Amino acid sequence: MKGEPLALEHTLPSYGGRCLTEVMPGILVGVPSELIDDAVANAPTVVLFVVDGLGWHQLRRHRTLAPTLAAASDASAPVTTVAPSTTATALTSLTTGATPGEHGLVGYRVPTEMGLLNTLRWRAGGQDARVAVPAAEMQPVMPFCGRPAAVVTRAEFRHSGFTAAHLRGGAIWGWSDANGLVESVRDAVGKRYPLVLAYYDNLDKIAHAFGIGAEYRSVLAEVEQLSCALRDVLPRGVPLVVTADHGVVEVLDPPIIVDPDIVALTSGWSGEARMLWLHARLGAAADLLDACERYQSAAEIAPLSRVLEERWLGRHVTEPARGRLGDVVLVPRALQAFTMPDEDVPRHPLIGRHGGLTAEEMLVPFLVL
Template sequence: MGTTLDEIMPRDSFVLPDYASPGLTTLMPTMVDIVRGRTEAAEEFLRTSLAEVDQVVVLALDGLGFFQLEPRLGLLTNLGRGVLRRGYSVAPTTTATALTSLTTGATPAEHGVLGYRVRLGGHAILNTLRWSSSTQEVGPPLPMDFQPVPPFCGETPVVVTKYLFAKTGFTQVHLRGGRLRYWHTMSSIVSKVLAALTDGERLVFAYYDGIDTVAHEFGLGAAYERELVMVDDLVGMLLDVLPNRTALVVTADHGQVEVPSPPVKLDTDVTALVKLLSGEGRFRWLHCHHGATERVAEIASGYYGEVARVMTRDEVLDLGIFGGIPTDGALARVGDVALVPTAPVSFYDPDDTGALQLLSRHGGLTAAEMIIPILTFVR
């Protein structure tokens, strides 16, 4: 008998997502059931009575893992008022993949957004968050062609998201069909949500990215806790203005792991057999030269086996990591060998760098990254 969701420990280093259990792939369909009047399954999912709920607000807090939140609830007056349970993120635990599963209710295998940086054609890389290609020769695909699953289970909710994301292709990938309202400051999230509820909207989806941003830059220490306090104030303001018979559900796309050391540079024995890198530092894909997959997996296991699971693509699929078998077109987006850290490390890609050394990261399958909170409040 396998480990249940509630038995997973914070230091578990390799946790496979269960796509049928509470988590990103089941939350939005449950919320839609509520607004359509089908509350029995929703009550079982959330372990709270929702029979008297007319309106639902889902607040997605980017980067807030269950095991980062739970020990700090004593500091958080408003978040501490909710009914807390665990949920699963998806694989990889990266924003593009996870948010798409949250809004569509689909597994990564079904929606095809299999990572942050994925292959396009032969040697181009698509940055799925920026919706930009690494080469001018191959442009970004149409969002609806890349990700065919309709978000929000066919509903057209009001969506409150950051104005900077207004024109990105990724917004079309995971939020199309939603009626977008943009926020410029944290407090304006409250104003936008309240206006939608006052207009009688049954389902409102809101997104805030600050926790993830702070964790990347400063780690999971004092700055992270200051950001949590600010988010706690946001939740308190939302709770103050919610109409009666309204549920607020607070969740996240993934958790975080502190990675204090610079990314691990791949040894030349590996890179000599690899033509392309994709993915992210904590779920790094190696695209091998023809016929070299098994050899690359063998060499990489020798070098990195103590800090990562080294798996061929077939092994990844056999484990059901994506929640099924992606289409051939989606599978072409990932590599031949995956390096998935089980320790607080990341793997370097010279084309996947930014202005900051990221002090916290995500993408892997540790419990800290995989297990997310689901907090429910009913007014």
């Protein structure tokens, strides 16, 4: 499997089919779904183990490191995440069952009156935005279909703005290490919640910092061990479902800096390196689209009208969500990224990236152990 080529074809979300948006309605409400089999639908409690950054292709390519998960993938097919294939958008679609166009967290960075909101850190203009940008107004869809749920996540995430946006209503069980995660899941299952969601982010962190190399492979082996440990502590009749928010690509070349003459046609930008939205100055949308054609060999260049027509963000896009989108989006075709001249440069360049529409980023596992 190591020699298989990267899957860089353009892949759109399968909303209404094999997509993360179908998980919560299928498990908690009983909405018919090709994802949810009878054993899961009829279980009194389901444990959903969400591994940030565990892409379908990465799992299949490194199957010897995760034999239990890989064996489960042999009996299943991948599901799609949402667009953009980024954590804040995808996790919110997973927990709410809503498309990005419905819940409104349409990217890693979205424009607000305070400036660009970093949706993971819930900061804008260098400040904590939890008061100025209320999570329930920014993301109005109730998570977990309004049903009881336990959430096992890092203890430090308990009071974050993003937690309020995509996990509100859930009972938070904090963990600080892998053993604590397993113990918290076991204890939460004992409370008979219909859903226990456990979230693990180490794989994504390592991919960002080191790419898909030795460090990534080491953590993937840990994910295998953690999945088996979770399976082994669960009572009979409680299924363990393993899934993810997105996959990862390795970007080794420096980001493409958007040219100054294109920046001059914009009033701002949003999104992320692999799905960058450019917001046109008043009356300059057509000129901006034309100017961006210089990047056509490196990126898919789409006006907002095409994104809406092709339903990248779902069938319905609310007015607030639409107002957070730009006029032109740049989506790298291959292993590249975009950046704006005024963007804060991370202290250490990111190697593992996601947010785009390649199959490497868009396809994730949905495995029942």
